[in-house]
Amino acid sequence: xxxxxxxxxxxxxxxxxxxxxxxxxxxxxxxxxxxxxxxxxxxxxxxxxxxxxxxxxxxxxxxxxxxxxxxxxxxxxxxxxxxxxxxxxxxxxxxxxxxxxxxxxxxxxxxxxxxxxxxxxxxxxxxxxxxxxxxxxxxxxxxxxxxxxxxxxxxxxxxxxxxxxxxxxxxxxxxxx
Amino acid sequence: xxxxxxxxxxxxxxxxxxxxxxxxxxxxxxxxxxxxxxxxxxxxxxxxxxxxxxxxxxxxxxxxxxxxxxxxxxxxxxxxxxxxxxxxxxxxxxxxxxxxxxxxxxxxxxxxxxxxxxxxxxxxxxxxxxxxxxxxxxxxxxxxxxxxxxxxxxxxxxxxxxxxxxxxxxxxxxxxxxxxxxxxxxxxxxxxxxxxxxxxxxxxxxxxxxxxxxxxxxxxxxxxxxxxxxxxxxxxxxxxxxxxxxxxxxxxxxxxxxxxxxxxxxxxxxxxxxxxxxxxxxxxxxxxxxxxxxxxxxxxxxxxxxxxxxxxxxxxxxxxx
Numbered sequence: 001x002x003x004x005x006x007x008x009x010x011x012x013x014x015x016x017x018x019x020x021x022x023x024x025x026x027x028x029x030x031x032x033x034x035x036x037x038x039x040x041x042x043x044x045x046x047x048x049x050x051x052x053x054x055x056x057x058x059x060x061x062x063x064x065x066x067x068x069x070x071x072x073x074x075x076x077x078x079x080x081x082x083x084x085x086x087x088x089x090x091x092x093x094x095x096x097x098x099x100x101x102x103x104x105x106x107x108x109x110x111x112x113x114x115x116x117x118x119x120x121x122x123x124x125x126x127x128x129x130x131x132x133x134x135x136x137x138x139x140x141x142x143x144x145x146x147x148x149x150x151x152x153x154x155x156x157x158x159x160x161x162x163x164x165x166x167x168x169x170x171x172x173x174x175x176x177x
Numbered sequence: 178x179x180x181x182x183x184x185x186x187x188x189x190x191x192x193x194x195x196x197x198x199x200x201x202x203x204x205x206x207x208x209x210x211x212x213x214x215x216x217x218x219x220x221x222x223x224x225x226x227x228x229x230x231x232x233x234x235x236x237x238x239x240x241x242x243x244x245x246x247x248x249x250x251x252x253x254x255x256x257x258x259x260x261x262x263x264x265x266x267x268x269x270x271x272x273x274x275x276x277x278x279x280x281x282x283x284x285x286x287x288x289x290x291x292x293x294x295x296x297x298x299x300x301x302x303x304x305x306x307x308x309x310x311x312x313x314x315x316x317x318x319x320x321x322x323x324x325x326x327x328x329x330x331x332x333x334x335x336x337x338x339x340x341x342x343x344x345x346x347x348x349x350x351x352x353x354x355x356x357x358x359x360x361x362x363x364x365x366x367x368x369x370x371x372x373x374x375x376x377x378x379x380x381x382x383x384x385x386x387x388x389x390x391x392x393x394x395x396x397x398x399x400x401x402x403x404x405x406x407x408x409x410x411x412x413x414x415x416x417x418x419x420x421x422x423x424x425x426x427x428x429x430x431x432x433x434x435x436x437x438x439x440x441x442x443x444x445x446x447x448x449x450x451x452x453x454x455x456x457x458x459x460x461x462x463x464x465x466x467x468x469x470x471x472x473x474x475x476x477x478x479x480x481x482x483x484x485x486x487x488x489x490x491x492x493x494x495x496x497x498x
Binding site: 086 | 210211216217221225230256
């Protein structure tokens with residue numbers, strides 16, 4: 001199997017900086033925002049984005065983690081031997097009336113983003129949900145597009161885009177296998 | 178290979194939860210970890226999640242229960258399942274027949290999960306062998322009450338972090354207690370040392386074959402334990418005269434304020450409910466700072482949500498084959 005590195009550590013850091021600038025430029029003055037990452041790589045990216053945003057905006061931008069397992073659309077299909085693990089949602093703030101920057105590593109079919117939006121509105125009523133992804137790849141199955149895209153990748157249908165991050169994998173790197 | 182986050186690659190594949198005796202420590206831990214993810218469903222604005230949407234859960238209770246039945250109903254509702262309540266006091270009809278007959282009727286309705294409580298040991302297992310639906314044991318005779326055992330270890334683990342090395346006393350009517358048995362299996366598998374405490378007349382006959390210590394004196398045990406679980410005296414099950422008087426039982430095996438003074442300051446006081454206040458436990462202790470009794474009830478909901486979720490997931494896998 002061939003493996004192709006499409007982003008290295010420096011490029012990822014650069015992209016996150018651009019993403020935060022983009023986010024800030026589109027948030028109305030005085031509007032409260034919060035960053036929520038989809039487990040598990042989205043969680044790490046959300047923490048990094050929130051930390052950069054907090055520095056640039058000179059105020060603490062709340063950050064949380066969303067576990068979407070209970071909202072997946074394939075739970076009640078006959079499955080192969082592996083089931084998803086249910087983990088915790090950790091959002092220690094009220095999402096009502098905030099603009100929520102929903103963060104995931106890869107936007108592919110759009111099913112995770114759909115599940116995440118349903119999960120979020122069970123927690124409250126945000127002013128808006130904006131989707132930010134590091135990688136936007138082809139293969140959409142749902143009518144969902146990201147508001148903030150770090151990098152657009154073309155991948156064959158049988159290829160998988162892996163986002164590796166220092167916090168979870170020891171180094172920053174995006175590869176296609 | 179780069180450093181990987183420590184995630185357990187574990188697959189739950191039991192379509193039925195019949196008892197804790199047959200579960201591995203890994204399986205028990207997996208249920209507890211899963212339950213952690215369900216706690217927040219009950220604290221947020223919409224107290225419902227969709228994983229059992231379109232599924233039907235039957236509460237098949239042949240014995241009285243308020244707490245357990247309500248907890249299962251609420252757990253199923255919070256997972257978006259529909260619930261049928263079936264309560265029938267056991268009648269003159271022989272139990273085997275009733276159960277099989279009932280099971281066949283349920284089958285015909287197309288239900289997905291049966292939660293069963295029955296006064297005959299093995300009833301849940303019998304049902305699991307005769308119907309297609311997933312079966313969850315909510316108490317069978319004197320055998321097991323697995324979700325109570327799970328919520329007890331969940332409660333202890335949540336407060337203490339782990340059960341490894343903890344000393345736990347289970348006090349009272351051990352002989353008639355399925356809670357004591359499920360607790361024993363779960364607690365010992367997770368590394369705790371369990372002592373059964375009570376009068377000899379309320380000990381199971383084969384207690385020496387169980388992985389527990391036995392003591393006939395609460396005063397000897399109280400100083401040493403980290404957790405004490407006070408069982409309810411089940412007057413409805415007691416035959417003969419297992420102890421001379423309620424007052425005497427209470428004096429020797431009741432958890433009184435006086436006795437609590439000998440206990441470790443951070444001892445956890447548990448009770449599966451409903452409490453006979455003043456008998457196995459004084460009110461001041463039941464409502465005191467060491468009591469985690471209401472915490473147990475709260476955690477029971479998350480644990481039962483996890484169990485319903487997991488047996489349903491396993492049933493989906495089974496269907497594929």
